[in-house]
Amino acid sequence: MDLIESLQWRYATKKFNPEKSVSPEDLQTILEAGNLAATSYGLQPFQFVVVSDPDLRQQLVPFSYNQPQVGQASHVIVIAVRTDVDADFIRASAKLTEKKRGLEEGQLDGYAKQMIGAIMSMNDEQRIVWAQKQSYIVLANLMVACATLKIDSCPMEGFIPADYNRLLELDSKNLHASVVLPVGYRAEDDEQQSFAKVRKTLEEMTLNC
């Protein structure tokens, strides 16, 4: 399938087949695609929280306004933003770049200082919003990867972050649930798959300057 065909095939799945699991290899590919998302200064201020345990997924249903997808899907990927981004975290990222690119120790100290100036000038709330914006780019990468593998998914903002944080013990790890993506295989009787895709035309959506 080419890219556009894959994206036409994808839809926000409302009913998953609970009997079908995503293979570990495919899950790895999906997460790799998420990990290759662009991030501000390359800082990756989030983590993937992969919920596989069926009981735990079931417990997420009431915290998702009773949307059944999180209980039925093969895995639920929660993109959780870090609430502990600080100067040390930023310096560690610069050190990783030095190492990966074979640079001299300390070569990126100036750059790290610059990043710290920019990122730490935001207050805690602003920094979380900054990280959350990036979590949606990650979400898109995950969804496109799923579609190319013919794996279904449903992007979800319809959940209660505080309850997810508590159940998945994210608070204690300095994480905050930002956006959720159940992945798996569509149920044969998910009516949603037969609905026509509704999009405005590209002409309507594009301004050429």
Ligand SMILES: Cc1cc2nc3c(=O)[nH]c(=O)nc-3n(C[C@H](O)[C@H](O)[C@H](O)COP(=O)(O)O)c2cc1C
């Ligand atoms: C940020 C975001 C949040 C969404 N939240 C939910 C949700 O909580 N539950 C749900 O069933 N669909 C959710 N959707 C899916 C949208 O309703 C769906 O993508 C849109 O109607 C277009 O349909 P399509 O994706 O099937 O083409 C969400 C989509 C996005 C991008």
